[in-house]
Amino acid sequence: MSDGDVLVANHVLDYPYARSVGPVLGAFFTALSEGRIVGVEGSDGAVIVPPTEYDPLTGEDVGELRDVGPGGVVTAWSWQVAPGRKHHLDHPFAWALVRLDGATTAMLHVVDAGDPGAMATGMRVTARFRPPAERRGHVLDLEAFVPEPDGGGR
Amino acid sequence: MSGAEAGTQPVTVLETPIHLDYVFTPGIAQSIFLRGLARGVFLGQRCPTCGKVYIPSRGSCPVDGVATDEVVELPDTGIVTTYCVVNVPFAGQAVEIPYTCAQVLLDGANISFMGLIQEVPADQVRMGMRVEAVWVPPDELGPSLASVKYFRPTGEPDALYESYEEYL
Amino acid sequence: MSAPARRPVAVVSFAQARNVRREASRNEVELLMPVVSEVFAAIGASKDDMGFICSGSTDYLVGGPFSFVTALDAVGVWPPRAESHVEMDGAFALYEAWVLMQEGAIDAALVYSFGRSSPGDVTEILALQLDPYVTAPLWPSPVALAALQAQALIDAGEATEEELAEVAARNRSAARANPNAQVVSDASPEELLADEYVVAPLRRHALPPITDGAAAIVLAAGEKAREWRERPAWITGIDHRIETHALGCRDLTRSPSTALAAERAGLFEGPPVDLAEVHAPFAHQELIVRRALELGDAVTVNPSGGALAANPVMSAGLIRIGEAAARIWAAESERAVAHATSGPCLQQNLVCVLDASDGAVVGGGA
Numbered sequence: 001m002s003d004g005d006v007l008v009a010n011h012v013l014d015y016p017y018a019r020s021v022g023p024v025l026g027a028f029f030t031a032l033s034e035g036r037i038v039g040v041e042g043s044d045g046a047v048i049v050p051p052t053e054y055d056p057l058t059g060e061d062v063g064e065l066r067d068v069g070p071g072g073v074v075t076a077w078s079w080q081v082a083p084g085r086k087h088h089l090d091h092p093f094a095w096a097l098v099r100l101d102g103a104t105t106a107m108l109h110v111v112d113a114g115d116p117g118a119m120a121t122g123m124r125v126t127a128r129f130r131p132p133a134e135r136r137g138h139v140l141d142l143e144a145f146v147p148e149p150d151g152g153g154r
Numbered sequence: 155m156s157g158a159e160a161g162t163q164p165v166t167v168l169e170t171p172i173h174l175d176y177v178f179t180p181g182i183a184q185s186i187f188l189r190g191l192a193r194g195v196f197l198g199q200r201c202p203t204c205g206k207v208y209i210p211s212r213g214s215c216p217v218d219g220v221a222t223d224e225v226v227e228l229p230d231t232g233i234v235t236t237y238c239v240v241n242v243p244f245a246g247q248a249v250e251i252p253y254t255c256a257q258v259l260l261d262g263a264n265i266s267f268m269g270l271i272q273e274v275p276a277d278q279v280r281m282g283m284r285v286e287a288v289w290v291p292p293d294e295l296g297p298s299l300a301s302v303k304y305f306r307p308t309g310e311p312d313a314l315y316e317s318y319e320e321y322l
Numbered sequence: 323m324s325a326p327a328r329r330p331v332a333v334v335s336f337a338q339a340r341n342v343r344r345e346a347s348r349n350e351v352e353l354l355m356p357v358v359s360e361v362f363a364a365i366g367a368s369k370d371d372m373g374f375i376c377s378g379s380t381d382y383l384v385g386g387p388f389s390f391v392t393a394l395d396a397v398g399v400w401p402p403r404a405e406s407h408v409e410m411d412g413a414f415a416l417y418e419a420w421v422l423m424q425e426g427a428i429d430a431a432l433v434y435s436f437g438r439s440s441p442g443d444v445t446e447i448l449a450l451q452l453d454p455y456v457t458a459p460l461w462p463s464p465v466a467l468a469a470l471q472a473q474a475l476i477d478a479g480e481a482t483e484e485e486l487a488e489v490a491a492r493n494r495s496a497a498r499a500n501p502n503a504q505v506v507s508d509a510s511p512e513e514l515l516a517d518e519y520v521v522a523p524l525r526r527h528a529l530p531p532i533t534d535g536a537a538a539i540v541l542a543a544g545e546k547a548r549e550w551r552e553r554p555a556w557i558t559g560i561d562h563r564i565e566t567h568a569l570g571c572r573d574l575t576r577s578p579s580t581a582l583a584a585e586r587a588g589l590f591e592g593p594p595v596d597l598a599e600v601h602a603p604f605a606h607q608e609l610i611v612r613r614a615l616e617l618g619d620a621v622t623v624n625p626s627g628g629a630l631a632a633n634p635v636m637s638a639g640l641i642r643i644g645e646a647a648a649r650i651w652a653a654e655s656e657r658a659v660a661h662a663t664s665g666p667c668l669q670q671n672l673v674c675v676l677d678a679s680d681g682a683v684v685g686g687g688a
Contacts, residue, residue, distance in 0.1 A: 006185045006347045007297055011178035011441075013385050017454070019168045025455050029165035048571070050456045056566035076477070076574060078469030079522035086446060086461035095466045095521070097570050106570030108457055108470075116522055121477045137165030139456045170454055176385040176441045181349025212395050213352045219369055219398025221355060 024053045027065050032141040035129045037069040039103050046104035050139075069100035070127035071148060076106070079116040088140055094119050098145055112144035124148040183213030186225060188297035194289045196228040198263055206264035230287040232260035232305075233313045235321045239276045254279045258305055259321050266321055273306035282318065284310040330680040331423045332547040332554030335540035336644030337361040341504040341632035344440040345534035350379075350389055354396035354436045354536045361432070361538040365550040369397055372540075373428025375405040376419045378412035378435040379636050382447045393436060404428075411435060412537060412640030413601075413662030413672050419541055420560055429546040436536035437636040444532055444635060451665060453567050465529060467666040468604040469521040471574040475606050476523060478575045483523055487511035489605040490527040490630055497627025504632040505531045528605035535634025537641045555647035555658070555676040558683050559587030562662075562672035569667065580614035580661065580671040587673045589615065589659055595675070597622045597655040599642035601662045603629040610668060611661055625649070639663065643674050650678050 021029060024040060028050050031038040040051030041063030049068050054061060077096040083089055094113050097106035112128065113119050125145035135141040180188065183199055187210040190197030198209030199222035206215065211222045237256035240249075254276045257266040269287075271279050285305040295301045337360035339345075345353055362368055369375075375397060379390050390407045399405065408415045412435025419431040439447075445463035452458040475481040488511045497503035509527075517525035540550070547554040563579035563586075565572055584590065598621050602608035608623070617623060624630075626645040629638045639662025646658040657677045664670040677683075 005189065006179055006182055007188055008177060008179050011176040011385055013172070013174045013176070015172040017170045017172065019170060019454060021165060021168050021455065025168075026165050028456070029168060030162060033165060034162050048568075050568075052568065056568045056571050075570075076470045076474040078466055078473050078524070079519065080466060081519050081521065084445070084461065084463065086449075088460075095462055095470055097470060099570070105568065108460065108462065108467075108569050110460065121473070138168065139459050168455060170459055172450065174382070174385060174442055174446065178385065178441055179347065179349065181352050182347050183352065184349065212349065212392060214355050214395040215398060216395040217398050217400040219355065219358065219396060221352075 022053065024051045024062070027051065029137040029139075032129075032139065033135040033137040035132070035135075036067060037100060037127060037142065038065045039068045039100070040065050042104070047102060048105050049100055049103040049107050066102060068102040071124060072098045072100035072103070072126070072145070074111065074119070074121055074123050074125055075099050076121060077111065077119050079119065089144065093144065096125070096145065098125060109142065110144045112146050118147055181213055183211045183222065187211065190227075191299065191301040192295050192297040194292065194295055194301065196230070196260055196287070198226045198228050198260075200224040200226050207262060208265050209260060209263050209267065226262065228260045228262050231308060232258045232263070232285060233318055234271065234279065234281060234283040234285055235259050235266050235318045236281055237271065237279050239279070252276045256285075256305070258285060259318055264321075269302060270304035271306070272304040280312060282312040282315060284308045284313065328683050329424050329426060329543055330547070330556050330683045331420055331541055331543045332551065332556045332680070333539055333643060333647035333676065334542045334547050334551040334554050335361045335365045335367070336538070336648055337364065338502050338537040338637070338641055338644065339535045340502050341533045341535045341634055343504065343532060343534070345438055350384065350393050350436050350438065351396045353438070353534070354393055354434060354538075357536045357538045358396050358432070358434060361540055365540060367430070367540060367550060369432070371430050372432045373404065374419055374422055374431040375399070375403055376415040376431065376433050377407050378410050378415040378640065379407070379437055380409050382442070382450060383437045383439060383444070383635060384441050397432065410664050411636050411638065411662050412539075413643055413660075413674070414562065414639070414664065416539060416541065416640060416643060416674075417560055417562060417672060420557060423541060423543055429544070430540060430542045432538065432540055433640065434536065434538035435637040435640050437634055438534040439532045439635050440534050448635075457569070463521070464603070464666060465521045465524060467569065468607070469524045470569075471667045472523050472528070472604065472606040474574045475609065480575060481606050481609050483515065483525070484511060485609065486528045486605040487514040487525075489608050490514055493624050493628045493630040496625050497631035500626045500631060502632065503627045504533055506627070506631065524604065530603040530629045530633035531631075533632050533634040535632065535637050537634070537637040537644060539640060539644050539647075551651060553651050553653060553678055554680070555650035555678070556680040556683055558675045558677045559589065560672070560674040561586035562670065564665070564670040567665070567669065572667070574667050575610065577610050577614040577668045577671060580611055580668065580673065583671050583673040584615050584659070587675050589673060589675050593657055594618065595621060595657045595659045597625070597646060597649055597658040599624055599626060599628065599646040599658070599660045601629055601639045601642045603633050603638070603663070605630060607663070607668055611671075615659060615661065615673070639672065643676075646676055650676055653678070
């Protein structure tokens with residue numbers, strides 16, 4: 001049998017997962033739906049964002065929830081030259097680790113900066129939330145970070 | 155400030171749908187089997203080591219782990235090795251209940267596969283019953299098991315239990 | 323560190339499929355079967371000699387459930403066999419087999435792995451290994467996350483885009499000698515720097531190819547190993563360590579899990595290695611792993627071309643162990659280290675130290 005005789009078919013998998021979020025991530029998503037960002041106190045007083053159910057470095061219990069942001073600092077970034085079909089922005093954007101004001105750890109999200117020349121490690125950004133009516137308790141209620149005016153971009 | 159003050163409902167469930175697209179190939183051996191169904195014939199493959207004939211073959215003898223390169227055309231006839239009667243409706247059901255679903259061992263094959271048994275009341279289906287394939291009309295044949303409409307009794311005497319007990 | 327006595331177990335056979343962008347005809351069983359046949363034929367062994375079978379694969383790649391079960395047809399598991407599977411690179415399956423062999427009940431094991439990345443979109447599929455609540459819904463590709471890591475390394479003054487191009491050029495040039503390599507090139511680093519960015523700062527050359535492939539290894543203990551291979555590659559130490567999935571809690575410019583696994587595997591004790599096969603899918607990751615393994619300039623790194631020459635998902639790590647072992651068999655190396663990684667940005671790392679002498683097995687137990 002030659003390769004041309006081998007059958008080929010399109011095949012689609014759809015997983016309609018609905019996940020229980022629990023009290024810690026539930027508080028994070030609830031806050032996002034309200035246009036706020038919360039982290040949680042780690043075992044050594046560090047503030048972890050997004051909050052985790054346990055300290056990811058020590059495994060110890062975590063403490064109280066803390067409000068953080070909405071501004072923060074880019075600690076690492078990369079530039080998505082061409083968005084993929086699953087990305088929520090339809091134009092080039094930056095992936096970034098953002099350490100929010102009041103937080104100790106950084107969270108992964110995107111920066112809608114328009115141009116890679118606007119990006120730099122150490123620059124300040126601030127959260128841009130979707131309009132309240134479009135929020136659904138999801139990490140993309142925080143649509144993107146955007147550079148703060150005179151925030152230290154290139 | 156807390157969520158309660160803002161008056162929103164606490165989030166308890168997060169929907170994270172995943173949609174993945176694939177271009178799937180069943181491989182060389184299963185393509186041979188499926189192409190056979192499109193012609194209205196059963197094509198199995200024989201193991202060069204143990205001589206057993208597999209249908210459908212995945213291209214390998216699951217006992218010996220060697221390639222089953224020899225293609226063997228099998229007849230439309232075989233026996234019911236075991237069966238069940240489906241009485242419960244479920245989503246996507248294509249056949250009226252009650253119906254009989256059986257493992258059919260084609261003559262000359264060393265492995266059974268699943269098929270519908272029709273043209274006989276469910277309470278008359280038996281282990282060892284001789285059956286034959288009923289194919290869909292020629293213009294409806296395709297590279298799919300849907301080409302086999304169902305199996306029906308041939309009326310021949312039942313096979314002896316000893317002839318199929320190792321396939322149960 | 324006081325290590326317990328260990329049973330000498332060696333890598334004695336290795337085979338891999340020719341790495342290709344798209345395996346258009348064969349399914350997983352058909353891809354794997356010749357590889358398993360070859361790994362046995364090379365040493366005159368059979369499946370009946372194997373006391374254990376362990377595999378590594380992920381069903382998401384092909385989009386079919388339990389493909390690791392049907393893949394066993396490539397081996398033939400009658401009478402019933404002792405078998406296990408990990409949803410990880412085959413290198414981690416090898417670790418499981420090695421641990422079981424330490425118990426002393428079995429003398430040989432087959433380890434294999436397989437994966438076709440071509441049927442689906444592997445960059446989307448690998449996003450599914452991320453935290454499903456706050457990270458995966460953003461659909462960051464492995465390239466996007468690796469690029470964050472590369473930029474962090476550049477910002478820390480520990481790498482330049484020129485150095486990434488040098489890593490890519492060296493690996494793909496070395497791959498000329500690897501008949502199973504997928505991407506080979508004699509392009510100079512200067513020429514590579516003309517590549518476009520995929521996700522900046524990573525240019526096309528700093529990315530691994532998308533590969534369909536499979537690999538298999540036979541492990542054997544003590545006398546069985548000597549019977550099958552004149553100069554077995556003894557595993558003197560093997561360990562793997564994982565870091566948090568929370569990317570923002572990690573220092574992406576370092577690989578502490580690699581360093582700790584290397585220490586636990588005894589890499590820093592005894593004579594230095596002369597050869598390393600490191601599983602660094604992205605060019606900058608080789609720099610991070612080299613540092614964590616404390617590899618000096620005298621060490622030959624990735625003579626096979628590494629994952630930049632062929633990156634069969636779920637097999638590229640196991641292949642590193644096989645490539646390193648093959649050089650010990652050929653007396654091209656006395657002591658080698660193989661590294662395998664899993665997860666985004668080198669999240670989980672395995673280090674396997676191989677030696678031409680079983681006297682080097684930690685504790686020396688027989």
